[in-house]
Amino acid sequence: MAEKASKEKKIPRQPMPEQEPGVRRRNFLEVPKGYDEKTAMLEAQRCLQCKNPSCVKGCPVSVDIPGFIKYVKEGEFTKAIRHIWNKNSLPAVCGRVCPQELQCEGNCILAKKGQPVAIGNLERFVADLEREQGTGELPPKAPPTGKRVAVVGSGPSGLTVAGDLIQKGHEVTIFEAFHKPGGVLVYGIPEFRLPKQIVSSEVNFLERLGAKLEVDTVVGRTVSVDELFEQGFDAVFLGVGAGLPRFLNIPGENLIGVYSANEYLTRANLMKAYLFPEYDTPIVIGKDVCVFGAGNVAMDSARTAMRLGADRVRIVYRRSREEMPARKAEVHHAEEEGIEFHLLTAPTRFLGDEQGRVTGVECLQMELGEPDDSGRRRPVPIEGSEFALDCDLAVIAVGAGANPLLTKNTEGLKLNKWGYIEADPETGKTSRPGVWAGGDIVTGSATVILAMGAGRTASNSIHKYLTWGW
Amino acid sequence: MFEILKRQEMANGTVVRNDISAPKIAAKAKPGQFVILRANETGERIPLTMADSDPERGIITIIYQVVGKSTALFKSLQVGEKFQDIIGPLGQPTHLEKLGKVVCVGGGTGVAVLHPITRGLKETGNHVYAVIGARSKDLLILEDEMKKASHELFVCTDDGSYGHHGFVTDVLKDILEREDIKLVVGIGPVPMMKFLCKVTEEYGVKTLVSLNAIMVDGTGMCGCCRVTVGNETRFACVDGPEFDGHKVDFDELSQRLNAYKEQEKQSYERYLKECRMG
Numbered sequence: 136m137a138e139k140a141s142k143e144k145k146i147p148r149q150p151m152p153e154q155e156p157g158v159r160r161r162n163f164l165e166v167p168k169g170y171d172e173k174t175a176m177l178e179a180q181r182c183l184q185c186k187n188p189s190c191v192k193g194c195p196v197s198v199d200i201p202g203f204i205k206y207v208k209e210g211e212f213t214k215a216i217r218h219i220w221n222k223n224s225l226p227a228v229c230g231r232v233c234p235q236e237l238q239c240e241g242n243c244i245l246a247k248k249g250q251p252v253a254i255g256n257l258e259r260f261v262a263d264l265e266r267e268q269g270t271g272e273l274p275p276k277a278p279p280t281g282k283r284v285a286v287v288g289s290g291p292s293g294l295t296v297a298g299d300l301i302q303k304g305h306e307v308t309i310f311e312a313f314h315k316p317g318g319v320l321v322y323g324i325p326e327f328r329l330p331k332q333i334v335s336s337e338v339n340f341l342e343r344l345g346a347k348l349e350v351d352t353v354v355g356r357t358v359s360v361d362e363l364f365e366q367g368f369d370a371v372f373l374g375v376g377a378g379l380p381r382f383l384n385i386p387g388e389n390l391i392g393v394y395s396a397n398e399y400l401t402r403a404n405l406m407k408a409y410l411f412p413e414y415d416t417p418i419v420i421g422k423d424v425c426v427f428g429a430g431n432v433a434m435d436s437a438r439t440a441m442r443l444g445a446d447r448v449r450i451v452y453r454r455s456r457e458e459m460p461a462r463k464a465e466v467h468h469a470e471e472e473g474i475e476f477h478l479l480t481a482p483t484r485f486l487g488d489e490q491g492r493v494t495g496v497e498c499l500q501m502e503l504g505e506p507d508d509s510g511r512r513r514p515v516p517i518e519g520s521e522f523a524l525d526c527d528l529a530v531i532a533v534g535a536g537a538n539p540l541l542t543k544n545t546e547g548l549k550l551n552k553w554g555y556i557e558a559d560p561e562t563g564k565t566s567r568p569g570v571w572a573g574g575d576i577v578t579g580s581a582t583v584i585l586a587m588g589a590g591r592t593a594s595n596s597i598h599k600y601l602t603w604g605w
Numbered sequence: 606m607f608e609i610l611k612r613q614e615m616a617n618g619t620v621v622r623n624d625i626s627a628p629k630i631a632a633k634a635k636p637g638q639f640v641i642l643r644a645n646e647t648g649e650r651i652p653l654t655m656a657d658s659d660p661e662r663g664i665i666t667i668i669y670q671v672v673g674k675s676t677a678l679f680k681s682l683q684v685g686e687k688f689q690d691i692i693g694p695l696g697q698p699t700h701l702e703k704l705g706k707v708v709c710v711g712g713g714t715g716v717a718v719l720h721p722i723t724r725g726l727k728e729t730g731n732h733v734y735a736v737i738g739a740r741s742k743d744l745l746i747l748e749d750e751m752k753k754a755s756h757e758l759f760v761c762t763d764d765g766s767y768g769h770h771g772f773v774t775d776v777l778k779d780i781l782e783r784e785d786i787k788l789v790v791g792i793g794p795v796p797m798m799k800f801l802c803k804v805t806e807e808y809g810v811k812t813l814v815s816l817n818a819i820m821v822d823g824t825g826m827c828g829c830c831r832v833t834v835g836n837e838t839r840f841a842c843v844d845g846p847e848f849d850g851h852k853v854d855f856d857e858l859s860q861r862l863n864a865y866k867e868q869e870k871q872s873y874e875r876y877l878k879e880c881r882m883g
């Protein structure tokens with residue numbers, strides 16, 4: 136055993152081939168290019184096949200990591216993907232966007248030495264291979280039960296529920312407010328991080344399985360939850376996400392060129408403003424850009440602005456580097472692409488010209504004080520430290536809240552004090568019989584894999600309810 | 606779905622009316638609400654008020670002015686062709702209640718937005734004066750419909766080619782002098798609404814306006830449509846589009862409507878060139 140471990144230590148973690156930073160900062164093509172078969176099999180050899188694998192404990196949906204990696208090592212790629220599918224229906228997505236350093240890879244035994252197995256890259260590899268070269272064979276479907284389920288929202292939580300229940304023989308219809316399915320995966324996360332073709336192929340897979348998709352349908356407006364039941368649906372799953380932009384609430388925020396990240400990214404991704412004028416939706420092209428916040432959303436906004444032709448992009452964040460919530464890989468990619476970080480800096484006021492366009496932002500320097508509720512040290516302003524940054528485009532990426540459009544128009548749904556739906560973590564059941572909820576609308580902005588996990592929990596409970604009535 | 610069943614050009618072809626098959630939306634539509642439309646895959650999401658809706662036949666009506674690329678593209682769609690996407694009904698419906706005497710004032714294409722509200726106010730039992738205006742006679746729309754929807758109709762043209770020579774606000778002032786008016790609804794270009802609100806403020810009469818802020822999703826998720834009302838930021842798509850006119854920051858709205866002027870021009874010119882070549 137000792138000998139084996141030392142032999143495997145010789146193989147270093149296989150780097151992901153990537154587009155050169157100097158090139159990719161001006162295009163929307165995907166940054167990491169993916170492993171080839173040889174690299175994937177080499178990386179798979181690094182896994183120690185732990186008997187009690189700590190990596191699995193770090194994965195919110197408990198993918199059998201050593202199990203699938205063993206198949207990769209043996210070149211049994213089809214078996215590998217089928218094995219992952221048991222727990223995770225969107226591996227091509229998760230391999231790309233999971234915060235692996237906090238989850239599976241962060242818990243890998245090899246992480247202690249700084250070189251965890253590249254679990255995300257391997258997951259992505261087998262999923263991509265299956266999509267590009269697989270037989271496209273559909274999984275077996277249980278005989279029809281005659282029960283009908285309405286899934287509201289087509290983000291990762293809704294897609295998971297739909298996929299699970301259609302395979303269990305129920306009839307599923309997905310209702311989506313936008314004209315395209317996928318939720319944040321299509322309107323938020325940019326093409327260079329998650330090609331939209333991957334999302335559409337997942338949705339296409341569900342449609343081939345028999346799920347119905349009704350886009351352009353705002354539940355709470357076009358149709359209400361009550362009406363869904365009247366139309367004969369036996370159960371309703373609400374996976375509507377946390378679609379309410381949070382602003383800074385400082386003067387000058389309505390100047391032209393000040394965007395919420397939701398708007399900026401929706402214009403760029405869903406509406407393809409980066410292809411203007413082939414696509415009709417315009418977007419402000421900033422030369423000097425400030426992005427507020429330091430999560431994935433902020434990194435995506437900053438990198439999008441760079442790709443749209445900015446000369447300078449700055450991330451402005453009121454805490455320090457350690458507190459930045461973004462995936463490590465995204466921060467690294469952003470820095471490589473020339474994005475600057477202004478840490479411990481808080482905006483106080485936007486400045487504009489006579490046409491009402493933003494020209495700059497006044498900021499305060501901060502220092503770290505006592506820890507707050509979240510356990511992070513609270514930033515406190517340094518008196519008299521005001522200074523101004525120039526900018527002709529500002530994107531506010533400081534989080535999202537619960538959009539009340541559906542919840543306000545639905546009777547009998549218990550909400551918490553922030554407006555999120557209260558759902559039983561064990562089942563996804565809401566206070567209203569026959570209605571389940573999961574994903575960001577229950578937890579607040581979280582991650583793709585947690586939304587999928589919540590979808591899985593709810594679909595198990597819905598299946599029981601449809602089968603046995605509880 | 607979303608097939609154009611009827612198409613009519615108005616005001617010398619600068620305004621187009623479409624009756625569209627959209628049964629789910631028609632079943633729910635109320636006066637004051639709007640839809641978001643997209644003509645095709647590369648198209649923009651464009652908000653338009655429903656000028657009418659027929660739940661029995663599953664039809665909604667839009668009336669729009671051709672001002673740029675997207676509305677020009679809409680105009681090119683013929684009977685039998687389809688919009689790729691229509692989303693709605695969106696926005697808060699007009700709060701209709703019996704108040705007494707009310708005035709509905711519309712300028713330009715604003716008359717299309719005003720028409721269902723006017724009819725609604727009359728049906729709720731109000732005595733409705735309607736004042737509509739356009740630059741000249743041939744640009745006037747919906748005169749007969751507004752006559753039917755109100756008790757008394759006044760028509761104005763800027764150039765005096767028809768009806769009263771002058772602005773809708775002149776006629777509005779006369780009515781406010783004469784009558785005990787409980788509510789004014791004013792819908793039209795931003796400068797008109799701004800001026801109208803100045804007038805009604807002098808008379809202390811409550812005034813509703815409908816704000817045409819730039820929108821993307823129309824469901825409160827992007828904040829593109831934010832407007833300042835009573836020093837607070839509101840989202841026109843979910844909190845409005847109607848607001849208390851005396852509290853609206855019209856100057857900010859005007860500026861924000863110009864956000865994409867350059868790109869809009871570029872886009873429209875490109876489209877016109879393609880049309881000439883095609």
Ligand SMILES: Cc1cc2nc3c(=O)[nH]c(=O)nc-3n(C[C@H](O)[C@H](O)[C@H](O)COP(=O)(O)OP(=O)(O)OC[C@H]3O[C@@H](n4cnc5c(N)ncnc54)[C@H](O)[C@@H]3O)c2cc1C
Nearest residue numbers: 288290291292312318319323354376574575581582583586
């Ligand atoms: C820019 C950005 C980057 C991110 N990056 C990462 C990342 O790298 N890694 C990661 O793990 N997570 C990331 N996240 C978070 C992750 O995307 C979300 O946690 C996840 O998508 C939540 O899934 P969901 O199913 O709850 O809802 P969503 O993905 O938000 O989907 C909800 C869907 O419901 C629709 N909807 C809303 N209201 C209605 C209604 N009334 N009727 C019908 N449909 C409705 C919406 O249009 C949307 O399509 C990111 C988020 C953003 C915004």
Ligand SMILES: Cc1cc2nc3c(=O)[nH]c(=O)nc-3n(C[C@H](O)[C@H](O)[C@H](O)COP(=O)(O)OP(=O)(O)OC[C@H]3O[C@@H](n4cnc5c(N)ncnc54)[C@H](O)[C@@H]3O)c2cc1C
Nearest residue numbers: 652653654669670673674675676714817818819820862869
């Ligand atoms: C709630 C609402 C209801 C409306 N109802 C009507 C109606 O019934 N009839 C009618 O003629 N017009 C209506 N409008 C205005 C209509 O949406 C714009 O005229 C249309 O978007 C112009 O698009 P375009 O590409 O042809 O012109 P562009 O050249 O793109 O723009 C011309 C001007 O239209 C405005 N505009 C551009 N894009 C948008 C957008 N996405 N959302 C809103 N405004 C935009 C801007 O002020 C711009 O300067 C309404 C707007 C709103 C917000």
Ligand code: SF4
Nearest residue numbers: 194198229233238239
């Ligand atoms: S789903 Fe995410 S956390 Fe789980 S193994 Fe895959 S990449 Fe890791």
Ligand code: SF4
Nearest residue numbers: 182183185190243244
């Ligand atoms: S902890 Fe690391 S080495 Fe062990 S099984 Fe998981 S991936 Fe392999």
Ligand code: FES
Nearest residue numbers: 823825827828842
């Ligand atoms: S249009 Fe996006 S919030 Fe109103």
